[in-house]
Amino acid sequence: MTSPALPGIAMGALLISGCTGIQSALAPAGDEASRVALLTLILFAGAGVILLIVGAALALAIGGSDRTRRLLGSDRAIKLGGIAFPVVTLTVLLGYGVWLMRETIATDRPAALRIEVTGEQWWWRVAYAGADGKPVAEANELRIPVGREIDIVLRSADVIHSFWVPSLGGKLDMIPGRTNTLRLKAERPGVYRGQCAEYCGGPHALMALEIVALPPAEFEAWLAAAAAPPARAGQERGRALFESAGCGACHAVRGTAAAGVVGPDLSRIGGRRALTAATIPNTPENLARFIAHGQSVKPGNLMPEFRIFSDEELQALAAYLASLT
Ligand code: HEC
Ligand SMILES: [Cu+2]
Incomplete structure (x- = not known):
């Protein structure tokens, strides 16, 4: 005789198995x-x-x-x-x-590594401390070393956001005028996904982020390279378009005249896994699509669409951005 509870247990197990993953x-x-x-x-x-x-x-x-x-x-x-x-x-x-x-x-004992993360409508501003103590700007993707405790210093630039990467730790709000610190540690390398967990208007649902946990040596090498201007294999045409279109008014690329701080730092955009707060995979096609039709990719986001470019120009611009690593 089968117990009437069995189908319920099976359903529950199915539901719970849907919860594993990144x-x-x-x-x-x-x-x-x-x-x-x-x-x-x-x-x-x-x-x-x-x-x-x-x-x-x-x-x-x-x-x-x-x-x-x-x-x-x-x-x-x-x-x-x-x-x-x-x-x-x-x-x-x-x-x-x-x-x-x-x-x-109790986070009065500071962790070895601090990463500042500021919630912005609708993306994440990230700052590491470089070797010389100068901040190294990043955005929308955190890289961390495996096995080390990390203090994520949380702030907000506008409204309340909430930082939540469920596989790595609890949820903590990012409140205007306050600094909250969340301690995390990844036990094994991998990609862990997070999501803004406090409704912050408009495309809040498309405000995600990824934490990439790397072996410590790999992380150190990445951070050391981050402080220097990005490698850029030629791409003069795309770079000229980036400059003439005024992207640098809002975006920064280390080592170039682009020093805007309104939008995400693009110094190493080519090395990120995803675009516009983990909304779409980072490919040259998606870069071009976001620049020209960003409002259909992420409705309500604060970057104006740039429909001024020909297809060829968009490709050159995307190739330039993809080369920044
Ligand atoms: C008025 C300010 C402004 C200008 C000008 C601007 N952007 Fe943006 N850009 C933003 C903002 C704000 C975001 C964040 C959008 C989001 O994800 O919500 C963004 C996001 C991006 C992203 C995604 C970044 C990431 O981390 O995934 C790319 C790529 C980008 N912009 C490229 C460009 C290019 C190329 C130009 C010039 C043609 C440009 N932007 C001009 C404000 C601007
Ligand atoms: Cu939000």
Whole structure:
């Protein structure tokens, strides 16, 4: 005989298996995220047990003997089950939760690496400290070394955003006028996806980001190279178009006259996996598409569409951007 619960369990297992992957709190890849996942499982299991108890009490209250029903309806049962039990359970859970998350909450011991991330409508401004202490600007993609604790220093340039990369850690808001620090660590190399988790207007749903965790030596080499002007294999035509069209009023490319700070830093745009806050894959075709038809790619974003270019010019511009690594 099959139990009537089986289809339900199968459905639940299916649903949960859909939650694994690069953006899931149930697929932790670091200490902080593991603690969040553990607390989640404990809360779900505890809630399940309580649901069973309440269900059983309900069934007894409906169909039980007179004596059981009188017992369930007594003052004592209500004081015990309705007041004492929730107070004790919730207090124990709160204490356990605070104890479990103690390292995540207490961040007075600074981590070895700090990365500043500022929420902007609707992308992420990123700054690393370079070897000489000067900030190195990046955007929309974080690279971090595996196995090291990292403090992500969170700010906002406009409205409230929220930084959440479920596989690596908890969620923390980015609040105008405040600085919040989130500690993360990736245990293994990989790509972890995050999403702005506080509605911030317009294309909020298309404000994602990727964290790429690299072996430490690879990360150090990448960061050292980031401080220097990008390699640029020729691409004079695309560069001239970038300059004459005024892209540099909003975007910066290290080592060139382009020094705008309104939009994302493009110094190493060619090396990123995705474009416009992890909305589309980074390919020359998508670069051209975003420049000319950005409002259909990400409706409401703050970059005006540039429809002034011929196809050939767009290709040259995209090839120039793709060469910046
Ligand atoms: C008025 C300011 C402004 C100008 C001028 C401007 N942009 Fe942008 N650009 C932005 C903003 C803001 C974003 C962020 C859009 C988003 O993702 O929400 C952006 C995003 C981009 C991106 C995606 C960056 C990333 O990190 O994925 C590219 C590529 C880009 N712009 C290229 C250009 C080019 C090429 C020009 C010149 C033809 C140009 N932009 C002119 C403001 C501007
Ligand atoms: Cu948002």
